[in-house]
Amino acid sequence: LSIVKDKVRRSIRSNTHRGFADYPGCDAICGELSDCLDFAEDRLANGQALSAFEVVLYILLTGADLASSADSSSGSLTFVMDESFEKLEAVCRRVAENAKEAEKKACYGKLCKAALNKVLEGWNEWSYDLLKIAALLVTEKNKSMIDDALSCLRSRQKDHKFSDFAQTREDLVKLQVIQALEGDKAARAFIDRHLEVERFRKLAVDDDLKKGDYANAEKLCLEKIKQLDRRPYGRPSDWWYLLYEIHEKTNDRPKLLSTAKSLLLQGDIEYYRKMKAFLCEDGTWLETYPLLRSELKTVLPGHLFAQILDLENEHALLVEEVKKDSSIVFQYGKKLAKHYPQVIYELYRIEI
DSSP states (O other): OHHHHHHHHHHHHHHOBTTBBOHHHHHHHHHHHHHHHHHHHHHHHTTOHHHHHHHHHHHHHHHHHHTTSBOOTTSHHHHHHHHHHHHHHHHHHHHHHHSOHHHHHHHHHHHHHHTTOGGGTTOHHHHHHHHHHHGGGOOTTTHHHHHHHHHHHHHHTTTSOOOHHHHHHHHHHHHHHHHHHHOHHHHHHHHHTTTTSHHHHHHHHHHHHHHTOHHHHHHHHHHHHHHSOOOTTSOOOHHHHHHHHHHHHHTOHHHHHHHHHHHHHTTOTHHHHHHHHHHHHHTOHHHHHHHHHHHHHHHSOHHHHHHHHHHTTOHHHHHHHHHHOGGGHHHHHHHHTTTOHHHHHHHHHHHO
8 A cells, every 4th residue: 555655646746736737647647546446456356355445445535636636627537436436346345255354344434434535525426435335344233334424424515405416325325224234125115215216216127127027117117207308309218218128028019119109209210120120020011101101200300300211212202301401411412312413413502
């Protein structure tokens, strides 16, 4: 650890000017931090989990401190922080499995203390992430340390409204503690009491999919979908994609078609191909296509409808869409010029 600290301090000194690390300076420091994380990974591979723990925790807190005094717009610091949390969790899982009780207790205490470190003020999300990792080492006897840390984080924000985001992060830590101390059944009960929060509802759906309870997973998705504002042409809500995944697992063809159509009408053209494949397999594509095309013309914006026409080689209809929005002539002009040269050349001329 002393070697790591010396390397990091020297890097910070040489790349910081008047208390600030500029863009290249931050990248240089983060490069050193990343090398030290690799060193910690080697220690873990050699069975020195406690040594790896000390190094990774030090790098994580150093990175958090750097976040307030550096130009981290390159993303290098984000990479270091993400990697630090990933490695810290891996180390703590190893400690939980193999270390002596005294060593587990020591690591647990350091994590709870680190979550309240001054360098994390203003970065509460990282504090909660540390406590989630600490939950890997929690016991009935020391549970109060996490509870106290959560209370301190809440009081830290007393001058501001305790946000829904912070409440969710706190509840996720509590879930980890319940999972560790009381098991899966109690954890699921806690999740079910917080289904109004999207993060917990997704955890419930994931749990149902693992158990094969597709009916309840579908129910949870549909309940959420009914609450959504249907915003056409934007990316559909993840709940629609999750519902489609459930129907794929149950191989429910009518529901697959219905959900694929909903996704298509919300602007995801990929589901046009899926719908067509299903209907071709059923032998109903030719009779369904004209009605579907008319509906898509009404619902989809022109540039998306043009993609459908292009897929189906509907040249006559496609050229009409290009006339309405001549900017897309560059996308379809080469194909259409073979059939409508005068129209397409004139649209090119206007756009150019």
